[in-house]
Amino acid sequence: MTWQDGWWAYVFIAIAGWLATDIWRWLGVLAGERLREDSEALNWVRAVATALVAAVIAKLVLYPSGVLEQSPLWLRLGAVVLGAVAFFLARQKPAVGIATAIATLAAGLWWLGF
Amino acid sequence: MERVKDERSALAWFLTGARGIFSLPAIILMLSFVGFCSLTAQAGIPSEQVVFMTGIVWALPAKVILVSSVLSGASLATAFLAVTLSSVRLMPMVAALVPELRTPKTPTWLLLVLSHFIAITAWVFAMERVQQVPRAHRVTFFAGFGITLVATNMVLVAIVYRLVADFPPIIAGCLFFLTPVYFLASIWNSARHRVVYLALAIGLVAGPLFYWLLPEFDILLAGVGGGTLAWFVERSWRLRREAGA
Numbered sequence A: 001m002t003w004q005d006g007w008w009a010y011v012f013i014a015i016a017g018w019l020a021t022d023i024w025r026w027l028g029v030l031a032g033e034r035l036r037e038d039s040e041a042l043n044w045v046r047a048v049a050t051a052l053v054a055a056v057i058a059k060l061v062l063y064p065s066g067v068l069e070q071s072p073l074w075l076r077l078g079a080v081v082l083g084a085v086a087f088f089l090a091r092q093k094p095a096v097g098i099a100t101a102i103a104t105l106a107a108g109l110w111w112l113g114f
Numbered sequence B: 001m002e003r004v005k006d007e008r009s010a011l012a013w014f015l016t017g018a019r020g021i022f023s024l025p026a027i028i029l030m031l032s033f034v035g036f037c038s039l040t041a042q043a044g045i046p047s048e049q050v051v052f053m054t055g056i057v058w059a060l061p062a063k064v065i066l067v068s069s070v071l072s073g074a075s076l077a078t079a080f081l082a083v084t085l086s087s088v089r090l091m092p093m094v095a096a097l098v099p100e101l102r103t104p105k106t107p108t109w110l111l112l113v114l115s116h117f118i119a120i121t122a123w124v125f126a127m128e129r130v131q132q133v134p135r136a137h138r139v140t141f142f143a144g145f146g147i148t149l150v151a152t153n154m155v156l157v158a159i160v161y162r163l164v165a166d167f168p169p170i171i172a173g174c175l176f177f178l179t180p181v182y183f184l185a186s187i188w189n190s191a192r193h194r195v196v197y198l199a200l201a202i203g204l205v206a207g208p209l210f211y212w213l214l215p216e217f218d219i220l221l222a223g224v225g226g227g228t229l230a231w232f233v234e235r236s237w238r239l240r241r242e243a244g245a
Helices: A006-032 A040-062 A066-070 A073-089 A094-111 B002-022 B024-043 B047-056 B060-071 B076-086 B090-101 B108-117 B120-132 B135-164 B169-190 B194-213 B215-244
Strands: none
Touching: A006 B047, A006 B060, A006 B076, A006 B090, A006 B108, A040 A073, A040 B060, A040 B076, A040 B090, A040 B169, A040 B194, A040 B215, A066 B024, A066 B169, A073 A094, A073 B169, A094 B024, A094 B169, B002 B024, B002 B135, B024 B047, B024 B060, B024 B120, B024 B135, B024 B169, B047 B060, B047 B135, B060 B076, B060 B169, B076 B215, B090 B108, B090 B120, B090 B135, B108 B135, B120 B135, B120 B169, B169 B194, B194 B215
16 A cells, blocks of 8 residues: 555545545535425435444444553443433533543543553 | 625625634534544654645545545545445435525535535534524525634644644543544434434444444445434334324
């Protein structure tokens, strides 16, 4: 792989990154003029799209890269669960859930001597 | 004179959109980009390429998948496929936002250009606030927010990339963790349809399950399989309730 050197990296990013994402944005614009907001087809597309992102979220939590690779799974899951509990107790305020999850993770990492 | 006044008010709406950079979702996104810097710095991707990626790909999950593909030594075709399959969600997001933004006079090319600035944060922000903007100025308002958000994050990435390598491990770990936690909270919070909650729950379980069964296609299978299941279950509930009512 010559990923690191020169123009090839930019071509790689342009094709596998820009083209791969903007295709869907362009199709979204064209479909947005046709797809009805209350149609069953849009409902299905919405469900598939959400499940895709949920799978990405689960992978980031279960199989993280970098520093968190060495952190225990129970800590990461515990942080998400406590964050979720705080989120619902605070009437679904994202900031509260996010702050609780991050604070739990930070405290756990500190306790484990990271 | 009439025209000058009109242009000035368009500028004012552009700036109103640009001020969205100080909103909570924009600030969380910027923190997530700091986390992304730490991911790419640890992966050894040069900072110019990370800045380029930020501007040209924009969607953060797509970039995370692009970087992961590169790290696992994937070919161009494999990386393209992985990013394409994971970015399908941009299509319904854009499709849902476009009817809110456009007027009968809005040219399609302008929407095609502006669609580049749509990723989850800009989408959540726009869906929430565009209702309070007069329809004639919605496209300008969104352009102000979208362009400012992308440009700011490109500058942020260029600066922060050089600093993150020195971050203590706890900070680096927390910054990485912001991304999944933020997506989780913001998808739940911005969901307007019951099927989204169900798809989110099923996807969280289906992702690891398919990673265990068929790691090559885990995200695609979890998305199509889990999403279809969520859609089917929600539809059955809905039909049964309608039949009962």
